[in-house]
Amino acid sequence: MVNEYKKSGVDLDSVKGIHSAIVDILSKTYKNTVLGAGHYAGVIKIGDLNLAMHVDGVGTKTLLALKTGILDTVGIDCVAMNVNDIACVGARPLAILDYLALEKEDKDLVMSVLRGILKGANYAGAEVVGGETAIMPSVVNGFDVSCSVLGKVEKLITGKEISPGDLVIGLPSNGLHSNGFSLVRRLIDEGKISLKDYGEEIMKPTAIYSNIILSVLNKIKGAAHITGGSFSKLHRVTGYGIDMKMPDPPEIFKVIENAGVPHDEMYKVFNMGIGMILFISEEHVDDVKRAIAEKNINAIDLGKVTKDHSEVILRTYKGSVLHL
Structure with missing residues (x-):
């Protein structure tokens, strides 16, 4: 049970049930589908090509973007949430479409968000080929933004190759x-976190990992983007057990925890400093870590895949042991 998040209006257990129902319905349409709903991206075969597709947004982070005036970073977020996910199935992003819904006309807002989308797309090596802007008073509060991405699968990775003994590293x-922004916003509204003190830290954009994953694609067995539902996402990638010791998280996570979120719940809602997890055989781990270091990123040793259980075990920085 994720109590504080549920109080903020998001019931993760209920959401999982909805997702399961959606996957069951969508599967009835599959004809050329190689990888369907339930993984990080859908993959469809067209001729000799496997094409990956995904759609995602930035959630209620948009409301804090309006409060802080930091608008361009949510455009980067929107791209990152998409290109990171298709990279988890081995796809290189090619084209992006954006959808921006507004409560009222606001050219400055549109241009700020678009600048972020373009910056993220350029970094990921994708083209923004079009999009849609809609004015929807009484439907939208402020604005909402989402993107769709199309990518070419260079090597399909689903996690099926993962086996006990494989190593787990984090980016x-x-x-x-x-x-987790519905929860963060509630803590801000209750005066438990100061937006003035932590606004810039809270609004930092999602890291784009797609280039890193693609550079080591032939040496990894699986990848997991840590987003909604946090480390429960690892169940998407493998049915084996995973035993990980988590590092000391960045200060912002401790601020949130000290504002009243139980320690265990932090690891069920937030990424706790780990945005992407890679699964690698022991023989390739040094090569992968070296390639990542060349991009000025320090990979973090987290643990390994086990055969003793089918759950994710997290050993937190405070010494707690969580079973997900």
Whole structure:
């Protein structure tokens, strides 16, 4: 049970049930689908090509973007949430579409968000080929933004190759990224976190990992983008057990925890400083870590895959042991 998040209006257990129902319905449409709903991206076969597709937004982070005036970073967030996910199935992003819904006309807002989308797309090596802007008073509060991405699968990775003994490494996050903001906003509204003191830290954009994953694609067995639902996402990638010791998280996570979120719940809602997890055989781990270091990123040793259980065990920085 994730109590504080539920009080903020998000029931993760209920959401999982909705997702399961959606997957069951969508599967009835599959004809050329190689990888369907329930993984990080859908993959469809067209001729000799496997094409990956995904759609995602930035959630209620948009409301804090309006409060802080930091608008361009949510455009980067929107791109990151998409390109990171298709990279988890081995796809290189090619084209992006954006959808921006507004409560009222606001050219400055549109241009700020678009600048962020373009910056993220350029970094990921994708083209923004079009989009849609809608004015929807009484439907939208402020604005909402989402993107769709199309990518070419260079090597399909689903996690099926993962086996006991494989090593698990993490890539550091850039902060909260784009999840848990309904909870963060409630803590701000209750005066438990100062937006003046922590606004810039909270609004840091989601890190883009797609280039890193693609550079080591032939040496990894699986990848997991840590987003909504946090480390429960690892169940998407493998049915084996995973035993990980988590590092000391960045200060912003401790601020949130000290504002009243139980320690265990932090690891069920937030990325706690780890934005992407890679699964690698022991023979390739040094090569992968070296390639990541060349991009000025320090990979973090987290643990390994086990055969003794089918759950994710997290050993937190405070010494707690969580079973997910």
